[in-house]
Amino acid sequence: MDKAKRRTLKVLGSTLGAAAFAYAIEPLRAWASDMSLGELLQKHYRELTPDEMRAVLARLEADAEAKYGREVTIEDIRPTPGVELGYALNLSVCIGCRKCAEACHVENNHDRTTNNSYIRVLEMEQGSFDLEKGTTTYDHAVPSPGKYYLPVQCQQCDNAPCVKVCPVQATWKESDGIVVVDYNWCIGCRYCEAACPYHARRFNWSKPEIPAEEINPNQSYLSNRVRPQGVVEKCTFCLHRTRKGLLPACLEACPTGARVFGNLLDPNSEIRWVLAHKRVYVLKEELGTRPRFFYYFDN
């Protein structure tokens, strides 16, 4: 083969190669069109100045309207000093109706197609704490004889494995004890999901789909705003409600009053009374995660 022929072939080859490359990356156009420079370069939540935070919130609100066709308010609500939130759940009363899971789904703007919720309710064998014998997929009238029900959501661990493992500090514990995720900082590695012993974290495998009229417009940066694709999210004890003195959505929805929520630092709170007077358990105590979610029985 002579030089000229060789060159022609090379030119032909590289043209074909370039065309194939362009074809291969074509879907990236759709991906890139969904992103803005502001989003790409946004700083970590805890490094935003008040001015920057205002700009970010405005951008997120505009974004939500553009993508979901609904006007929403996104606030940045900070923890109240002197408050540490805790949750307790009465296993003698819970009937496994999953109203809490449903309320969570609606309140937190979960993806409709996957029917996501931060709460999983296990149907358990009476007299046993063996999770191995529990099931989350029961489908019959409740309560079923010989069973009790164990709702599990983020335990807001004081020694949280998920916080420890995050390579970019996209998840951390706030001063009121709530473990949060900066959805605009998470890189989607899912290490925290592997580390959580309570299956409390969810990943956005695709862009969440919610009809405009079903969106809950009262949102906050660190909790229930509609999450971007490719990041991890979790229960935040509804901090957009509870930091304003309201109760979590799951508690309000519970028909049996099995759930107790409050300030652990307030000696007169109901939750303190429960902790003082009931036999209280935490899940997987042996792991040393120190949950702020407590379970108890009536007698």
Next chain:
Amino acid sequence: MSASSLPPPSAPGERPDSVLSYPKFLWSMWRLAFTGSFAYYAGMTALTAVALVGLNAWAHQLADGMVRTHMTDHVSWGLYIANFTFTVGLAAGAVMMVIPAYLYDDEEMHDVVIVGELLAVAAIVVCVGFIAVDMGRPDRMWHVIPGIGRLNWPVSMLSWDVVVLNGYLLLNLHICGYLVYMKYLRRRPNKRFYLPFVFLSIGWAISIHSVTAFLYAGLGGRPFWNSALLAPRFIVSAFITGPAFVILLLHVIRRFAPAFRVADGPIELLARVLRITILVNLFMFGSEAFTELYSGGAHHVSARYLFLGLHGKHALVPWIWTGVALNLTSAILVHLPQSRTNRTVLMAACVAAFGGVWIEKGMGLIIPGFVPSTLHEVVEYTPSLTEWKISAGIFAAGLMVLVVLLKMALPVFTGRISVARSSMTSLPPAAPSSASLLPPSSRGDVS
């Protein structure tokens, strides 16, 4: 760094200036990478095609989200992280060969060490690729850069992994780059500029694989991984895949680049390493399987799922038994007396060992960590077509990197390319460096 201030090099003849020659060197390397025989072009085109298929699948995955994979909130890591784990072992194992060469001053080994280090470079590229495609938001990759981002160091094991993998890549690039460049200049490399890094890279090789093991072993909520034996097992299997791959690679080099003489000594030494590590690995594997299965209790369910299936679900059972069979086959083959005389037996043993460890350290390790889930739900996982395509694409790209690196380094090492020969422009156009990548018999059909 400038080598011109060094004590006079002991190489005979002219002393080209190392700074001025560098652009020329880069140009020669560039030419080498893009010039070759018909076979070279055909091979690279095929690899490019596979890599592009992978790239396309990744582009779709980015646009549509990770739903394109079959991972779920229950099994949140799959084929990508499995391949990542395996390839870290390969990268570490490739450099382990450095140990006999430098610690025991085995002269013959010195020549093949460069092959191992180039393999390590390519393997790290593959590792980084698998991490990148497993991320939900690769556009935020910069968040891990210390200073600009917020690397959670030293608390997160994953950030340790970022640090040690990148460090390892730089180390090996420096060692290879320096040695090749000195060869190109026909100078004797100055020990001060590479020997400390060689010793560092030996320790570093151990560290990359231990840190990767700690990534899993440190999770208290995942009993299947939460074992102190995990890091030693990782190291032992790295001592299998590294030598096995290098033995195969040396045979390929013998065939395609006969000018680069590969002596029998190094191959036999690597085979001796294999004979021991394959047995040690089987022993450790057996002790873990025994503890998990015999003691019972909550810890054993994942192992039961892996080996026997659980509640009628057994997606991993065929995998792991194939892995066990491959490991046993390689153990038998490598101990047959024929493995010393018959190259085919040794190569078959290497292929079996490589496949066995790929299953055991990949799907056989990562997936059962998630099944059953932490709330004891049994949700199975089998990789999607997208995941297979992307994985194949990354391996193809890694192979391309390896071939190009070898294609650049070997002609320099055999003295065919050097500053004196003023790169390739002075070589006859019909049979440039490509000649060294083809056996003499097939040289006729080059271009």
